[in-house]
Structures are given as C-alpha cells and as structure tokens.
Amino acid sequence: xxxxxxxxxxxxxxxxxxxxxxxxxxxxxxxxxxxxxxxxxxxxxxxxxxxxxxxxxxxxxxxxxxxxxxxxxxxxxxxxxxxxxxxxxxxxxxxxxxxxxxxxxxxxxxxxxxxxxxxxxxxxxxxxxxxxxxxxxxxxxxxxxxxxxxxxxxxxxxxxxxxxxxxxxxxxxxxxxxxxxxxxxxxxxxxxxxxxxxxxxxxxxxxxxxxxxxxxxxxxxxxxxxxxxxxxxxxxxxxxxxxxxxxxxxxxxxxxxxxxxxxxxxxxxxxxxxxxxxxxxxxxxxxxxxxxxxxxxxxxxxxxxxxxxxxxxxxxxxxxxxxx
Numbered sequence: 001x002x003x004x005x006x007x008x009x010x011x012x013x014x015x016x017x018x019x020x021x022x023x024x025x026x027x028x029x030x031x032x033x034x035x036x037x038x039x040x041x042x043x044x045x046x047x048x049x050x051x052x053x054x055x056x057x058x059x060x061x062x063x064x065x066x067x068x069x070x071x072x073x074x075x076x077x078x079x080x081x082x083x084x085x086x087x088x089x090x091x092x093x094x095x096x097x098x099x100x101x102x103x104x105x106x107x108x109x110x111x112x113x114x115x116x117x118x119x120x121x122x123x124x125x126x127x128x129x130x131x132x133x134x135x136x137x138x139x140x141x142x143x144x145x146x147x148x149x150x151x152x153x154x155x156x157x158x159x160x161x162x163x164x165x166x167x168x169x170x171x172x173x174x175x176x177x178x179x180x181x182x183x184x185x186x187x188x189x190x191x192x193x194x195x196x197x198x199x200x201x202x203x204x205x206x207x208x209x210x211x212x213x214x215x216x217x218x219x220x221x222x223x224x225x226x227x228x229x230x231x232x233x234x235x236x237x238x239x240x241x242x243x244x245x246x247x248x249x250x251x252x253x254x255x256x257x258x259x260x261x262x263x264x265x266x267x268x269x270x271x272x273x274x275x276x277x278x279x280x281x282x283x284x285x286x287x288x289x290x291x292x293x294x295x296x297x298x299x300x301x302x303x304x305x306x307x308x309x310x311x312x313x314x315x316x317x318x319x320x321x322x323x324x
Contacts, residue, residue, distance in 0.1 A: 005221050005248040009043070009204055012143025012172035014074050014100050018043035019227030020217075020241045022234060023175070023208050024078045024147070027287055030065075032271035034072040036264060037234055041242030043227070045075050049105045049119075052081030052090035066097040072245055076101035076145065080108060082117030084131045087130050088139040095140045101172075102136060102316070104129075106148040106162075109181040120181040123148055126165045133169035143172035147208070147229075150193040151180040157190070159197030168200045174201070175229050178209040178220075185209075185232065191223050198224035212240065221248075236291040238264060258296060262322045265292045279310050279320025296322055 009019045009026035021044040022037040024031060027173060029037075033043040054062035068075050077094035079102060081087045091102040106129055108119030115121070122129045129146070136144045143189050146166045163174055176197050189209040198205045204226035211217050212233030220228050233240050239256050246253040256264075268288075272281035289306045293299045302318060309315050 005218060006245045009227050011044075011101060011145060011204060014143055016043040016074060016227075018241075018245060019206070019221075020245060021175070021227060021229040022046055022241075023229040023231035024049055024076075024105070024230050025235070026108075028235060030272075030275070030284075031067065031069050032268050032275055033074065033238070033288075034075065035069060035271060036238035036268055037241065038072045038232070039110065039132075040238035040240065041245055042230075042234075042238075043074075043241075044101075045072050046229075047075070047077045048104060049078045049080045049108060050090070050094075052079050052083070052086040054091050055079075055090040056086045063093075066094055066099070068098045069171040073098075074100040076103045078103040078105050078147070080105035080113065080118045081132075082122065082128065084135040086127075087132045088135040088166050089145065091136040091140045091142075095142050099142060101143050101145055102140060103175075104132060104136070104144065104171075106146055107177050107181070109149070109184055114181075117133050120149060120152060123152055123162060126162060129162070130165050130169040131173050133166055137170035144170065145173040145175065146171050147175040147177065148177060149177045150197070152182075154180050154182065156180060157193040157196060159193050160200035162262075163197045163201045163205065167203050171203060173204040173206065173226075175206040176207050176225075178207060187294055189220070191219065194220070194225065195223040198226075211244075213246050216249060217244045235288065236261065236265075258322045261292065262319045266312075266316060266319055269312060273312055278312055282312075282315065283310050 010015045022042045024046040026048050029048050037045050050065045054310050077099040094102050105120040113119035159282040169298045206229045207220040207225035217228050221307040243253045293302050
C-alpha cells in the first residue's frame with residue numbers, strides 16, 4: 001500500500017503542510033468554520049466566494065468576508081467576477097486582508113452567477129479567464145489559483161485546455177471539480193477527465209468532488225492529482241482531514257463520536273458569536289444545524305428547537321443531551 005500520499009505541497013511561494021484542502025462553500029466556509037477545519041487537519045482553507053464587484057464598490061458585507069483570523073492560515077480568499085480590473089482590485093484587497101492565496105472561482109454552477117459571466121461562465125471564455133488571471137498575478141505578490149469544473153455539459157472535458165490556459169496566464173495551482181456544471185454536487189466524478197487535466201500541466205492540480213473517506217481520496221490521488229479539496233464531508237465533521245490523512249498513511253482514526261461532534265458544533269457556535277454577535281451568530285448557523293445533527297436520536301426535533309435559540313447558553317442546554 002502506498003503510504004506517501006499525504007505530503008506537503010507548494011503553491012507558488014506558499015508551502016502547505018499537507019495536500020488536503022477545505023473546498024470553498026457559499027454560506028458555510030466562514031472564518032469560524034475555517035478555524036475548525038484548520039484544527040481538523042486541513043493543509044489549506046478557502047473562504048466563501050466573494051464578489052469582486054462588491055469589493056470594488058466598498059460593500060461592507062463583502063469586505064467583512066475578506067477578514068481572516070489567527071489559526072486559519074494558510075488561507076485562500078476565493079473571488080468571483082468577470083471583469084479583469086475588478087478581479088485585480090479584489091485580489092489586492094484580499095492580499096491586504098492577509099490572504100496567503102487569491103483563488104478565482106471559474107466553476108460555480110449557479111445560474112445567476114453564470115449569467116453574469118462569472119463562475120462557470122468563464123469556462124466558455126478561456127481568453128477572458130486568462131486575462132483575469134494575468135491581471136491578478138501582476139497585481140499581487142501572493143499566488144493566484146483557479147477552480148473550475150471538467151465541463152459545461154455531461155461528457156465534456158474542458159479540463160486540459162483550461163488548465164493550460166490558466167498555467168500560461170500565471171496560475172500557481174488549479175482545483176478541478178470532477179463533475180460538469182449541470183451535475184452540481186451529485187453523481188459520479190470523472191476521474192479519467194481529471195487524469196487528463198493533470199497530465200496537461202506542470203502546476204499542482206487538486207481534485208475535488210465526492211471525497212469523504214481515505215479510499216475515495218486514494219482514488220482521486222491515483223489520477224496524479226497533487227492534492228484533494230474536500231467540501232461537503234467536512235461540513236459536520238471538520239476532523240475529516242485528519243481521518244483521511246491517517247487512513248492514507250496506513251493508520252486509522254476512530255470516527256468522531258456524537259459527543260465530540262456536538263462539542264465541535266458548540267465551539268463553532270461560540271466562534272460564530274464572536275464574529276457576528278450571539279443572536280445573529282446563531283441565526284447564521286441555522287443553515288448548518290441539519291448537517292451537524294443528522295443521524296442523532298431526535299434530530300428532527302432538535303433541529304426545530306435550534307431554529308428558536310437566541311443564546312449560547314440555550315444552545316449548550318440543547319446539545320448537552322448528546323455529550324454522553
């Protein structure tokens with residue numbers, strides 16, 4: 001069994017302690033969650049996607065999304081937009097905020113984003129994508145990376161072409177989601193398309209899509225990917241990175257217990273409260289409550305009760321029943 005699958009990776013001038021990254025997820029990978037993922041073994045964490053146009057016009061909410069905290073580095077700020085000058089300005093703002101890497105979102109499959117020309121919309125415009133990357137690279141000292149999908153339609157593999165375009169424009173690494181845009185986050189991952197993309201460039205390629213255990217990570221790394229980006233499997237288990245690293249190194253960590261999961265959830269809520277205030281922090285956590293409580297006895301009732309919480313003390317009283 002190959003045991004050197006977990007290893008440090010260099011992205012431009014940034015050295016990652018390992019090749020397991022937290023994938024960006026809208027509404028999920030805020031600073032509180034990123035700290036948990038970093039503590040759970042991720043070698044790189046990535047923010048929610050941030051609008052370059054909003055940064056350009058001084059939107060306070062988007063500006064807040066650029067903020068990074070101690071304990072979550074190295075961290076990449078993911079930016080989306082379709083205007084090279086706005087993306088360059090946003091990259092500069094991310095650099096000033098302390099980002100270690102600026103990442104271009106060229107894979108978001110949400111129709112509203114694609115209609116604006118951003119996200120996966122950039123996959124149909126390789127020259128524009130190259131212009132965006134080139135402008136960003138010239139505007140900042142930190143590495144610029146790109147995330148895109150294998151195609152815009154089922155059976156399509158734009159990976160090799162886009163990877164070469166990104167590399168030639170100066171990108172330091174690529175994250176490739178192994179599903180086409182219409183498939184969103186479900187269904188099989190095209191490992192063959194991933195292998196062809198890896199073979200097309202010299203810069204590191206991180207595979208993404210459907211990885212939640214050591215075996216799935218091993219299969220993706222078997223395509224030649226330098227690393228793996230993990231998203232949904234980390235949502236209720238930020239320690240999944242350490243579990244996968246252990247499995248790929250020939251060891252075995254026991255699954256996170258219910259008690260440990262609830263303690264992590266409470267820590268997340270405390271961090272959220274520090275970011276947004278107690279009541280608002282709990283409100284913002286409602287989107288994740290179902291993930292954290294899934295599979296626990298009385299989970300449905302607990303989810304309903306969570307939606308009414310206003311204080312951390314109330315949250316602890318609700319979750320403490322699962323501590324044993």
